[in-house]
Amino acid sequence: MTRTVGIIGLGLLGASLAKALRVYTTYDVIGYARRQEICDVALAEGCVSQAFTMVEPVITGADIVVFALPPEMNGRLFEEVAHLFRPGQVVTDVSSAKDEFASTVYEHIPEGVHFVSIHPMAGSEKGGYTEAHQDLFQKMGWIVLEHEAQLAYDATVARELADMGRAVGSRIEYVEMEHHDKYLAMVSHMPHMLASIMITTAGGDELGDKRMSLSAGGLRDSTRTASGLPSMWQEIIYGNRMNVLKAIENVEQELATVKQLLHANDNGGSLGQYLERAKQIRDRLPSLTIDKQ
Known part of the structure; x- marks a missing residue:
């Protein structure tokens, strides 16, 4: 039937x-x-x-x-x-x-x-x-x-x-069920906020159009989700706001770490190590999102 x-x-x-x-x-x-x-x-x-x-x-x-x-x-x-x-x-x-x-x-x-x-x-x-x-x-x-x-x-x-x-x-x-919204805050909702933050920072003032005209694929790729329907994302993110706030706190901790690396007087060695670890993490992504059926 x-x-x-x-x-x-x-x-x-x-x-x-x-x-x-x-x-x-x-x-x-x-x-x-x-x-x-x-x-x-x-x-x-x-x-x-x-x-x-x-x-x-x-x-x-x-x-x-x-x-x-x-x-x-x-x-x-x-x-x-x-x-x-x-x-x-x-x-x-x-x-x-x-x-x-x-x-x-x-x-x-x-x-x-x-x-x-x-x-x-x-x-x-x-x-x-x-x-x-x-x-x-x-x-x-x-x-x-x-x-x-x-x-x-x-x-x-x-x-x-x-x-x-x-x-x-x-x-x-x-x-x-109890983990879903926490996970999605990290991999979807917080990244959307970061895309909005990045594009606003790069292009939101009187010099924004000039700066964006000089950009290549990196800015487009990293801010793609900021073009999403604002009313939809407002409801999604605000509805999960406590988990998104926690995710943003984690981002703030990473930013503090990166600021320390940039202040370090080591010819960028520790920064290079950070970037290498980030690359290794990112390179795992395709293997984690292939069809495992």
Whole structure:
């Protein structure tokens, strides 16, 4: 029997997931979008088999419901519609920060409904339905959040969601729920803030355009994420702000170390050692992010 995935939010991630599931799996996919014109386009393109501007028919018509709105909106909406879920249904989400949404789900989820969160590590500087495509998740990370201590967690559901990620081309990582937001603060949210800081420092004053005209690939590569949708990143980073603050404190400690190395009267020897260690760490990155299935 074909299972149905209902996706609440047909933006970049939600619509890309819908398209990928329609192409690479046997799931039926239905969706919610706030605007009728998005529903119409999604139906015309075959992104979903049904599209609604109301959330209720997506919940009642799906076996797996994916919350793909911004994290704060996901939480508010789930609180409003939790009573619609029936035993055996699956709730998941694709948020970049998990703690707030997960807390809301655990507080309001009906008995017998399962909740396993996922985080597809995919995206773009641009958002919205028009940027969505079926191969967004190819060779990208797909995190499945484990939380055995919660009654709503189900290992069988976790395996199904992991299989879903494999089917759309992702590599699977399992992470404990309690660690996820701390890890992502370090590898995603804090780096985004640093990109914003760097580009503002380099180009934010009256000499900025001249300096940036002299830049090469290094500035573009290291500040790429600063071109991301500000409203989306504001919510992601502020929603995980305590972990981001801790990550920034770690950066401040590293900056203090580097300042000491630059003050050292050793012809740059200790600085060279620091740069060599950083290179060794960076060179491990490709081996840690290849497909390990």
